[in-house]
Amino acid sequence: MRKPKVAFYWNASCGGCEEAVVDLGLDILKVVEAVDIVLWPVALDFKYKHIETMKDGEIAVSFINGAIRTQEQENITKLLRRKSKLVVAFGSCAHLGGIPGLANFWDAEQIFNTVYKSLPSVQNPEGVIPKTNVNVDGYELTLPEFYDTVKTLDQVVDVDYYLPGCAPPPDLIMGALTSILENKLPEKCSVFAPDKSLCDTCPRGENKPQKLSIKKFQRIHMVQPDPRKCFLEQGIFCLGPATRSGCGERCINANMPCRGCFGPIKGTVDQGDKILSAIASLAEARTEQEEKTLFDSLEDVAGQSYMYSLPSSLLHRKRKEV
Amino acid sequence: MGKKVTIEPVTRLEGHGKIEIFLDNFGDVEKAFFQVPELRGFEKFSTGRLAEEMPRITPKICGVCPTAHHMASTKTLDDLYKVVPPTAAKKIRELIYSAFMFEDHILHFFFLGGPDFIVGPQASPELRNILGVIATVGLRTGKKVIRIRKKCRDIITLLGGRVIHPVCGLPGGISRGVSEKERKEILKTAEETVEFAQFALKAFEDIVLKNEEYLNLIVGDIYKHKTYYMGLVDDKNRVNFYDGDIRVVDPSGKKFAKFKPRDYLDHIEEHVEPWSYMKFPYLKNVGWKGFVDGKKSGVFRVAPLARLNAATGMATPLAQEEYEKLFDTLGKPAHNTLAYHWARLVEALYAAERMKELAEDTEITDPHIRNFPTIEPKEGVGVVEAPRGTLFHHYKTDKRGKITECNLIVATVNNAAAICMSIEKAAKGLIKKGNVSDGLLNMVEMAFRAYDPCFACATHSLPGHMPLQVRIYDSLGKIHKTVTRNI
Numbered sequence: 001m002r003k004p005k006v007a008f009y010w011n012a013s014c015g016g017c018e019e020a021v022v023d024l025g026l027d028i029l030k031v032v033e034a035v036d037i038v039l040w041p042v043a044l045d046f047k048y049k050h051i052e053t054m055k056d057g058e059i060a061v062s063f064i065n066g067a068i069r070t071q072e073q074e075n076i077t078k079l080l081r082r083k084s085k086l087v088v089a090f091g092s093c094a095h096l097g098g099i100p101g102l103a104n105f106w107d108a109e110q111i112f113n114t115v116y117k118s119l120p121s122v123q124n125p126e127g128v129i130p131k132t133n134v135n136v137d138g139y140e141l142t143l144p145e146f147y148d149t150v151k152t153l154d155q156v157v158d159v160d161y162y163l164p165g166c167a168p169p170p171d172l173i174m175g176a177l178t179s180i181l182e183n184k185l186p187e188k189c190s191v192f193a194p195d196k197s198l199c200d201t202c203p204r205g206e207n208k209p210q211k212l213s214i215k216k217f218q219r220i221h222m223v224q225p226d227p228r229k230c231f232l233e234q235g236i237f238c239l240g241p242a243t244r245s246g247c248g249e250r251c252i253n254a255n256m257p258c259r260g261c262f263g264p265i266k267g268t269v270d271q272g273d274k275i276l277s278a279i280a281s282l283a284e285a286r287t288e289q290e291e292k293t294l295f296d297s298l299e300d301v302a303g304q305s306y307m308y309s310l311p312s313s314l315l316h317r318k319r320k321e322v
Numbered sequence: 323m324g325k326k327v328t329i330e331p332v333t334r335l336e337g338h339g340k341i342e343i344f345l346d347n348f349g350d351v352e353k354a355f356f357q358v359p360e361l362r363g364f365e366k367f368s369t370g371r372l373a374e375e376m377p378r379i380t381p382k383i384c385g386v387c388p389t390a391h392h393m394a395s396t397k398t399l400d401d402l403y404k405v406v407p408p409t410a411a412k413k414i415r416e417l418i419y420s421a422f423m424f425e426d427h428i429l430h431f432f433f434l435g436g437p438d439f440i441v442g443p444q445a446s447p448e449l450r451n452i453l454g455v456i457a458t459v460g461l462r463t464g465k466k467v468i469r470i471r472k473k474c475r476d477i478i479t480l481l482g483g484r485v486i487h488p489v490c491g492l493p494g495g496i497s498r499g500v501s502e503k504e505r506k507e508i509l510k511t512a513e514e515t516v517e518f519a520q521f522a523l524k525a526f527e528d529i530v531l532k533n534e535e536y537l538n539l540i541v542g543d544i545y546k547h548k549t550y551y552m553g554l555v556d557d558k559n560r561v562n563f564y565d566g567d568i569r570v571v572d573p574s575g576k577k578f579a580k581f582k583p584r585d586y587l588d589h590i591e592e593h594v595e596p597w598s599y600m601k602f603p604y605l606k607n608v609g610w611k612g613f614v615d616g617k618k619s620g621v622f623r624v625a626p627l628a629r630l631n632a633a634t635g636m637a638t639p640l641a642q643e644e645y646e647k648l649f650d651t652l653g654k655p656a657h658n659t660l661a662y663h664w665a666r667l668v669e670a671l672y673a674a675e676r677m678k679e680l681a682e683d684t685e686i687t688d689p690h691i692r693n694f695p696t697i698e699p700k701e702g703v704g705v706v707e708a709p710r711g712t713l714f715h716h717y718k719t720d721k722r723g724k725i726t727e728c729n730l731i732v733a734t735v736n737n738a739a740a741i742c743m744s745i746e747k748a749a750k751g752l753i754k755k756g757n758v759s760d761g762l763l764n765m766v767e768m769a770f771r772a773y774d775p776c777f778a779c780a781t782h783s784l785p786g787h788m789p790l791q792v793r794i795y796d797s798l799g800k801i802h803k804t805v806t807r808n809i
Contacts, residue, residue: 012362016385016486023485025472069362099382102367111363116594119365119729120716122601123591123610134596136355139344141597143359167385167486219723221374221399221493224692254483254490255497259378299722303371
């Protein structure tokens with residue numbers, strides 16, 4: 001029997017998703033035996049032209065990580081979509097936009113002005129900024145265009161499945177690979193992680209009181225969280241109620257609250273909206289003064305609530321000024 | 323101008339860093355450019371965020387060296403809130419950091435840059451990878467490499483919460499302490515790392531230093547630049563990865579400057595070119611004179627060899643012996659770009675010895691691991707030595723601790739100008755009369771692979787892993803040869 005063809009590809013990402021695959025350790029050798037990896041820029045010869053000459057649908061599955069930030073990334077993603085039976089959005093950036101998606105609070109020009117002109121170490125009296133086409137002493141050089149807006153993978157191509165996390169943990173990666181190779185596929189558009197919220201699996205759940213109420217938020221750097229108690233119970237902002245489980249509660253076990261890298265739970269589109277409504281229902285303020293105390297204590301609401309998911313949210317980006 | 327040679331990672335037709343080499347009518351190299359074709363804009367989108375989230379935001383710059391960004395950011399918060407962590411917390415941070423430096427340096431030597439030497443500079447591309455390394459050094463050794471890296475990464479997971487993007491850093495401390503049982507486990511691994519680092523240095527000696535051809539490559543002029551060097555040092559001017567002052571030596575090895583991280587703006591400026599998204603840092607008090615080396619040019623280098631040059635020794639005994647041996651062979655300062663590989667292993671041994679010292683110290687089990695901020699925040703600077711060089715984080719905030727300005731000078735970026743120069747020099751020395759063989763191109767690539775360039779930091783690709791496609795154009799712009807390969 002011929003081995004199924006598999007591709008791994010990256011767009012605007014940090015390399016952490018590639019490290020996650022390398023961290024499979026000896027398991028990766030099993031994968032290599034079972035499949036024919038046709039594209040894995042990080043570890044194997046790139047065969048871009050080879051991909052172009054393939055028949056449509058010839059690749060069994062493409063795992064694509066990273067958000068879409070440039071035209072080139074969009075082009076190769078579309079090519080891989082055409083050649084693949086299945087496309088899996090791998091990791092938070094492909095799935096939700098991820099941390100680089102916070103750039104959707106600004107646009108390309110604002111980013112350039114900061115990075116190349118206003119930062120304190122920059123010495124640039126002539127206001128030079130990188131250009132897509134430039135002639136340097138007779139040498140023609142090009143750079144790809146930088147988009148105004150970060151896009152998720154499914155805003156560019158049809159995505160079959162999602163593998164969440166920043167980066168996805170090894171057990172979920174192996175689980176997804178196994179179910180694809182054994183052809184035990186879940187419903188289209190499924191996320192390869194449990195349909196539960198992080199709160200449902202949180203080890204601190206058993207000590208949680210029947211009814212939670214928050215009178216004031218505390219910033220994590222100003223308090224010593226009790227490692228047995230629910231973060232929200234202690235007034236510490238935690239995205240647990242709005243976030244899918246499956247991460248192994250890694251941050252919680254290091255005594256740090258959740259920031260939502262697994263994205264929203266099933267049936268929820270907008271993770272930020274979900275956490276804010278959860279918080280509103282836990283808020284306890286009987287007077288106007290108490291209300292003010294509570295909401296004044298909640299800082300950078302947009303950034304905190306949409307830490308990983310701004311491009312995938314209903315907001316998508318900050319409205320562009322015309 | 324005759325031909326144009328483009329070396330770009332194929333992912334980067336599509337993106338992550340490319341080399342353009344222009345040949346003259348005789349087929350000799352006229353000019354070379356190293357371009358970074360991507361940007362994500364962390365400095366901009368960090369604005370408005372809460373300062374205490376920065377150690378969780380900035381590691382996403384790089385999934386290969388997230389621990390470096392995490393620690394630089396955490397130290398920036400210490401400075402922002404003027405809060406000193408308890409001794410146990412400082413030691414645990416440095417313990418995590420030493421485990422990280424060790425596993426990252428080992429990754430580079432065996433998986434990324436090392437294959438050039440272990441398998442051979444002109445070996446076929448199919449062999450010049452970890453599999454070729456295993457074929458040369460044996461499967462048992464290969465598995466040993468994988469296992470020791472995993473054990474170190476497990477320490478980071480245990481103490482930092484996660485190895486890809488740790489979360490434990492807070493201003494004035496860390497989120498989680500170490501139990502006595504954990505300390506003993508860590509100590510066992512630390513002991514193994516010392517042994518392993520010695521083994522790696524021995525392998526380097528046997529395979530590289532005892533091979534006259536390789537040694538000639540290392541000391542040869544093609545891979546040489548006389549520049550300034552920068553690195554973090556302790557109070558005795560010895561290499562330190564986690565803390566200290568920044569020391570700079572000139573191309574003759576004489577001390578040029580020594581300053582506190584907080585004063586970095588008095589010493590470093592960044593130049594912008596229209597043809598790359600990466601900026602070019604230089605020494606402010608020498609000035610930007612273009613892509614040239616020498617005492618009159620502000621170009622400086624960072625990362626393993628630069629750190630060894632900028633210091634006067636190592637803080638642990640075994641690493642000190644290796645340090646002396648390196649400079650006895652090459653002279654000090656060593657300007658040989660390929661000696662970065664050697665220096666990296668000396669540093670791996672130091673990281674291992676330091677890890678062991680810290681794991682032996684029972685104070686790390688002290689439960690007092692946090693001090694709390696008491697003042698209004700305003701501005702903070704934090705510096706660590708990342709595997710790929712000096713890493714600067716600098717935040718300004720409003721009085722509620724929301725970021726109003728964030729400046730990052732990332733390790734590889736400090737080497738940006740030197741990388742460009744090294745590529746051009748190697749290309750000029752190796753490509754003659756239009757002859758561009760696969761082996762020669764690999765030797766051009768070796769000029770920048772030695773820096774272990776982290777384009778995840780600078781452009782988000784994985785360091786040294788980039789497969790390259792080389793296209794050679796004739797004078798009419800028609801492709802007459804294409805070579806595709808891994809580096």
